[in-house]
Amino acid sequence: QRVPFLVGGSALYLRAVVQGLRIPEVPPNPELRQELENLAATEGWQPLFQRLQELDPVTAATIDRRNARRLIRALEIVITTGKSKSELEGSDPPPYRVLQIGLERPREQLYERIDRRVEQMVAQGLVEETANLLARGYAQNLPAMSSLGYREIGAYLRGELTTEAAIERIQIETHRFVRHQSTWFRKMQGIHWFQMDQESTASIYTLVNQFLNH
Structure with missing residues (x-):
């Protein structure tokens, strides 16, 4: 019997799957x-x-x-x-059992990883990607083009922000998004929370095995 694993997603997506x-x-x-x-x-x-x-x-x-x-x-x-x-x-509650596991790390560590990731995205061509999409007719007010990253780089391309300011704004807005999602997840019932460290691994394995063998 195959057991599906769903990894990632927003709080709304998770609610749709586990609560119907x-x-x-x-x-x-x-x-x-x-x-x-x-x-x-x-x-x-x-x-x-x-x-x-x-x-x-x-x-x-x-x-x-x-x-x-x-x-x-x-x-x-x-x-x-x-x-x-x-x-x-x-x-409409789904006709299956669900085990929800939440992984978290100290907020400052998470912010540092986000900041490095944003800098990496820009270095790997986010500006060029955004400019190409705009040149192909994808308007800035489209839902996808107004998402994190594209929105701020669009402002840079219009001369409203410097490169440094655009990067900083993406980082700040991503921090804010993380806080918002964290609040949503914390309000949801049934999630087993663990720190992302080696000590938690054994506890997670035990929990999963208990769920599968129940």
């Missing part, structure tokens, strides 16, 4: 989305977040407020349907 999270099936509203994207482009994420607080405070309390793409989608749902995203979400 139902995503609201609300089709895109192109006109509304364009209006909200224009607002984000001219005034930033703050007015989007304020509006979401008014219309759907439950979702606003848990969403990444700096992520304009998620804010726009949440607003799109509540404005289009008249119901909050949290009202439309539900869950």
